[in-house]
Structure formats: structure tokens, C-alpha cells
Amino acid sequence: MQTIEQYLPQHPFFGGLDASTIELLAGCAVNVHFHPQDYLFHESGPADTFYVVRRGRVSLEVSSPAGPRVVDVAQEDDVVGWSWLVPPYRWMFDAKATSEVSAVAFDATCLRAKSEADPAVGYALLQRVAQVMLHRLQSARIRLMDVYGGNDD
């Protein structure tokens, strides 16, 4: 398996960042592993970690009286979680491994501290997270239209 320093530059999320920034960010990261049914985090818990999925699947779920509802699924090369970047730093969903999952886990406090110390790093991170958020928001809006369910005229 590649080291975190080798893996990050190839990941689309970190694309365009220079070697020193990657090294800085890698200093906040560790490799982690989850088994099926393990939770990466729970709704309302402190958003203290940011994950990049290297292998496996993670489902983002909301519990409901009828059982858990899956709102999104992250897999290889997806990033999981942005609540770490915006106060009150609290998770909105449960994140559960649905297979063996290998991920890079970033310590959010460490990332926030580095972002504040070097606003260029903070801006680069913010831009990338905003891009992920934009795609997910657009996707959620289209899904809200229920295009397969009804008439899309």
C-alpha cells in the first residue's frame, strides 16, 4: 500500500496542491481501517475528522422510525464529511462502513490550525471542500425533483 504522502498527490481532491502543502496536510493524517457495520462517525457527534476513502464503501445514513435511510454512498477516492470545516463542527449524518474500508483520516483540529496559520492552505482546502459540496448539493436538488417517479414535463 502507498504511504499517505504517495497517495494524496494522486487523489483528485488534492490535485494542484504543491508538495509542501501536501506534506503539511499529510502531517495531520493517519491510515485507518473499518470493518463492515463499523461507524466512522455518528449524527450529532463532534466533527473532528475528515476522511478520504481509499477502498470500500461508506454509507451516509439518517435513522428514521422505519429504519436507517441511506442518503449517499462514498466509495474509493470519495471524501467523507465537511462539517469539520464549518462551525458548530457537528456531524449531520451517521457514516457506516458497508464493506471493509481503508481510509485516510485527517485530524480536523490539526487541519483547522494549519489553515489558520497559513490562509493560503485554508483557502485551498475551502475551495476543494466547496467543490465537493456544490456537486452534492446539485445532485441532491435534482434528486428532490424525483425525476424517475413522476412526470418531468
Add this chain to the structure above:
Amino acid sequence: MTSLAGPDTAGSPSTTRAVRTDPMLPREFVVTRTRQDTRDTYTLELKAADGAPLRFAAGQFTMLQAFGVGEAPISISGDPACPDLLEHTIRNVGSVTSALATAPPGTVLGVRGPFGTGWEVQDGKGGDVVFVAGGIGLAPLRPAILELVAQRAEYGRVVLLYGARTPEDILFGDDLHDWARKHGIVVEVTVDNGQHAWRGRVGLVTQLVSRAGFDPSNTLAMVCGPEVMMRFAATALADRGVRPERLRLSMERNMKCGVGLCGHCQLRELFLCVDGPVLSYDRLAPLMARTEL
């Protein structure tokens, strides 16, 4: 795309001559099997009462008539290599589709056509092929996929990205399995709403485009589904570098005659029953972006 509009010209010239010269006259077909695919979608198998095959190109539709109720344009979902068996997959959304979808074996239905342009999947030979389907949109693509798998070796990487509303709404589950297992097609399925025990992807089908493994510079892409989904899928494919003239969409509009006479299906300068339903994105993009059509 060549227009293939017009009545069936297959079979011996001595049979059903009157039917074949007048595209407004339906031929009689008998329902031989009705299969419920999902909560609201059914596949009908039909045989011509006169025994003459109905040859069609993948992507074409017929005007299917429930006598005494009405007529609706329905794409052919069967195998173009089996013209003796007409298959239609129908989602029950209103009076005509309800009568058609739930027609029991033995029912006689009227069939006009086949009409319209086809996918012309053979244009993808020697390169990669991407199918993007949403909901019932997998049905009109199925004949193209069946045509492709019959000559699988002639194509490069083949990817099918399919979005459905819920896991229960996924069509042609056995086919999806076969296409992946037996024919090396990369099949990615995603649902909008992943309740219950669904362990696959949740999210919009267009999200799958950016990570799918194909070479955009040498890809033929075919997209079918609700128009909103097709617009986003086409944009995502074009953003990946698929050339607009190699990107084909199947457009739906209300249809009456099916042969370019009544104007019901008009989209600006196009009559979708004869110029479409399958059109390339270079022709459609300027029309799809406008709201007042």
C-alpha cells in the same frame, strides 16, 4: 442518424400489403406474455396475428394501441435479432399505458410502426461505448445493448450507468447481471432513495460519469431517461470530452401520427417522430437549453 420512419417492410411482399403501405393502419398483435417488472412497470411480449416479423432498429418505437382506449408511442425493448417477438416495457402513468401494461395474454393490440431513428450502436465499433439510463429509459436502450453484446468483441470498454428511483424500481435485473458477468460490461447502478437493505450506490446517475472508465476521445455515448436527467448526463459526458456528435439522446414528446404529419411532436424545426427520437447532442443542445419550446 438516418430516419427509419415508415411501416414495416419486412417479410414476404405477398402478406399484409395493405397494412404496410398505410402507416396509419395498425397491425394486430396478440399479447403472449405479461411480466410485472416493478411496482408500475410491465413488459409485454407480442406476436403478430399475421405471423409476419416486425423488423426494427434499436431505439425505434411503435404506436401501440389498446383498442377502445387509445394509442401511445412506446419504444421497443426487445432484441432486434428476434423480429418475430415484439417486446415493449411500459410504465403505467395514465389511461392508455394502464390499459397496455396490464393487458393479459390473449389481448389483441394495434401496432403501427416501427417509427423513428435508431441508436446505431454499430457506430461505436472499435471504440468505447457508454450507456446512461434513468428509470424506464433503460427499456429503449436494451435493444442497443443486446445488439452490442451479440458482437461484443468489436467494441472496447462498455459501461452502463443506470439510475433508478429506489432498489425496487430497478429494471431488467437478470440482464444487468448477465451483461456484467458474461459480457464484461461495467454496470454501475445507483438509486435516488436507498432504503432497506440496499448496499449499492445512492445518488444521481450523472455523478457516475466522471469516474467511469472509458476513453472520451473514442467513445459513443447513448443516454435515455427523463429529460432533466438527460440534460445533466449529456453535460457531464461533454465535460469529460465526449464529442457532441458522438453523444446520442432519445427525446420524448407527445405524439399522434408518428409519421411527421400532425406536428404534435414538434421541437422547433424538428419532428421528433421522424427526425428522432434518437438525436445527437450537437443538434439537441441548443434546443434543450431553451425553456419555451
